[in-house]
Amino acid sequence: MTTIRREVLTLPAAPLGPDNPLPPLRPLDEAHRIDDRDRAGLPRDMARQIDYEPLRSLLPAQVRDGYGRGREPRALDALVIENDRLRATVLPALGGRIASLHHKPTDRELLYVNPVLQPANFALNGAWFSGGIEWNIGATGHTTLSCSPVHAACVPAPDGGRMLRLWEWERLRDLPFQVDLWLPEGSDFLYVGARIRNPHERPAPTYWWSNIAVPENRRVLAPADEAWLPHSPKGVGGAPIGYERRLRRVPVPEYGGVDRTYPLNSTYAADYFYEVPDDRRRWIAALDEGGHGLVQTSTDLLRGRKLFVWGTGPGGRRWQEWLTEPGTGGYCEIQAGLVRTQLEHVKLEAESEVSWLEAYGPLTASPEGDWHTVLRRAEDRLEAALPRADVDAAYDAWRACADTEPGERLATGSGWGALEVLRTGWKLPGTPFAEDTLGEEQRPWLHLLRAGSLPEPEHHAPPGGTLVARPWRDMLETAAATPSAEYHLGVAQWHGGDRAQAVRSWERGLKSATDRWPLLRCLAVADQEDGHGERAADQYAEAFDDLCARRTDGAEKGDGRWVAVTAALGREAIGALLAAGRGTDARTVWDRLDPATRARGRYRLIEAELLAAEGRSEDARAVFDEGFEVADLREGADGIGLLWARLDDAPLPARYDFRMWPDGE
Structure with a gap:
């Protein structure tokens, strides 16, 4: 049977330090915008979503820049969800990130596990760390919740077992969200049900990308023959999101005479947003030379798939060392999102919600050979291990449990959701924002509300x-x-x-x-x-x-x-x-x-x-x-x-x- 337990994970860690007390009044330095020369050639929905409500300010979030680089052993509260096949380790004080996903029968770690906790300036509001699976919500970039606590509790799972629920209030867009994790008995796959709500009387922009770190000595597979590549006109093979002004469609797997589905083949950092055809199953995998690795799949709503590589150039290598420590193997990221690219936001209508189901587990398939043969072979293995119909059925079963009120509280997030619920009287079944979570940060605003x-x-x-x-x-x-x-x-x-x-x-x-x-x-x-x-x-x-x-x-x-x-x-x-x-x-x-x-x-x-x-x-x-x-x-x-x-x-x-x-x- 599936178990959920508390555990302590001890890592060399740099302290987060205090947040910057000054309100971030200046515009963001990562405005995602596209050169007009490319706009006319974009699919209509992509162009519309790129233009829709881009984030222009970090407010009300504060910048997190008080960390250093001196690391000492630190005990981190962890929640472990486990069955006889998989063990997932979750860090509720750090955005609910899955730090490890271990496949017990093969004794394989499916993710890139960072051996240290080193904050760096990659989140929208500063502090972020690499490794594992993170839930990016809010706006284009790493979430402001990367190094912040979320609420966690046990709830009944669709199969009658136990499910771990994570939830919080995302402040950039003022939207509550939840992430439910469960492991059916005997399953090789971790199921993840995700939901974003808009309780407001007006539409709201929303954004989601599940960001999965895996070792970079892999081949990355996704069912696509083309990808969208943001790039600088002077860059070779792409550029990090945030500094490009161009967006072009490039072939997959080979571009510029190089097979880019092998992360170590790229010299410079790049983002490849795969153009997955509408009728294809949504999945992405990273397999080592022996054909072993991780696969992520989902219901069709989670449309986008992406590969991010640091590149083998000196800058990319230096950043890899900066985020962990010298001698540690490098990583790349495979990701899944609501839309094709991370330049886009989705309109979430008033008093509505959006939800989907993801599954993470092991996959064994040869990564070598002709691209279409490799994809067909991998997709056949995925279908045998986890049929597409089973993912849809699991989603339907989870939706019936999504509003279930949590039981035992396992971790406490911020009090901002409680303040909003007090202000509005909103009822949000399944994700209670209890008044006892209000803290010192909310105290003056509670006084304003009441007095x-x-x-x-x-x-x-x-x-x-x-x-x-x-x-x-x-x-x-x-x-x-x-x-x-x-x-x-x-x-x-x-x-x-x-x-x-x-x-x-x-x-x-x-x-x-x-x-x-x-x-x-x-x-x-x-x-x-x-x-x-x-x-x-x-x-x-x-x-x-x-x-x-x-x-x-x-x-x-x-x-x-x-x-x-x-x-x-x-x-x-x-x-x-x-x-x-x-x-x-x-x-x-x-x-x-x-x-x-x-x-x-x-x-x-x-x-x-x-x-x-x-x-x-x-x-x-x-x-x-x-x-x-x-x-x-x-x-x-x-x-x-x-x-x-x-x-x-x-x-x-x-x-x-x-x-x-x-x-x-």
Whole structure:
């Protein structure tokens, strides 16, 4: 019989650290858009979905950039669901990710299992880690829930056994979702039932990709003869999503004289979105040279299939090491999504839902030979192991259990869903957002909901996160016009595109504010976005001065919140001051940062930039020689290479070379 139990998984892990307390007001740096030259050649539904409600802001999420790269053994709570054939290990505090899927009869691990937990800057809001199976919901990119807890509980499975339910409130799109995992007795396949609900009275954009990490020394099979390849005009074999402007249809398996279904055949990173014909079964597999590996299949609603490769070039290899540790085997990703590509969002109609079923298990089939012969052979093996009709029948059986109320609570997620349920009175059978999950983050908003006012932070504490959905904005507009309310109202107005009104709200709040720095920082960002660099620098300098005064008066210097906000505001202020040519003022800000902050890799790079601006090129070069690691380095970011080029004509040292393009393009 299937069992579900708690377990502790101990890994070398870097701590997540505190979130960035400053609201992310700037536009996303990964706007997914397509060159107009390609748009006319796209299928009509794809073009429509690419244009539909692209994400323009991270709000109300906060950026997660407080992690480092120092790893120590850490005990992680795990939930293990197991039958006599498979054992799946789930991490409820880390987005509900499946960390391992072990096939017991063959003693084979079906996934790429990362031996460490190393956050890196790949999620939409920062912290993300590689390995296993993750559930990407919200918008184009890795979910903001990558390193966040989700709710978990036991529920009855369709076959009468036990099922593990994961659920949470996705805040970018304000949508609840659930993921149900169960293992029928004697089954070689893990079944996954997924559902996204839209309880609102308006349509909402939604997005889903199940992201599966597998060892890269595989051949990846999917029933397609063509793929959509996002690419840079200068790139070879593709480019990471987020930096391309072109989208072309390419043949599968061979493109550019190379069989791209072998991940190790690609030099550079690439995404291949397979064009699976409408009448074909939905599946994707990754098989080793002996023909063993993992297959994922689903009901037809989950249309898309994708292969992501890092490539064998120095940048791809460096990123692979960065996400784990040297000497660990590399990985690629096979994925399954609601639409053809990760450039698209789907309209979910008001008061409706979307659901599907996935299955994960072992597959044995020869990967060598003619493409169509290989596909036919693999699909025949899949049909014998798990008939397509059985997947549809399992989905129907699961739908009858999807609303079943959970029993024993196994893990607790955030309180944001509970707050929304309190506000609206929504009934969401099967996914309770209980009032006892409300926490400190929700406390001021609960007060606004019940009392009509937003309390000021205690002891000069930094303001918490802002709720920006229209109902909360309406409540802020009718609340007493305190500095705190004006601050949060301005953030909500900024998110809604009413920037002029946001600035007016922040200016009103500033007139009576004791703690001026949160409002000044928002006004500084507004000035930057409007091209007023000198005025932005003034606002930042004043904001940092005020922060340092409040920090001394209102909190212990060792308080983690104050360390985090000082680091975040100082980083932005130095950048603005250097951009305005005010190196002396930037140095003043630098000198007031905590020594521990200045020792972090990101701030060592800032120090080198500051030294270079001061004309101290040899000292800036020495920072590189001493060595630093920018823990939150963003894929595609070229700041390290650009600064190095100003300091030295020599090639960029390998330890700093994360470039994903030939010749750094």
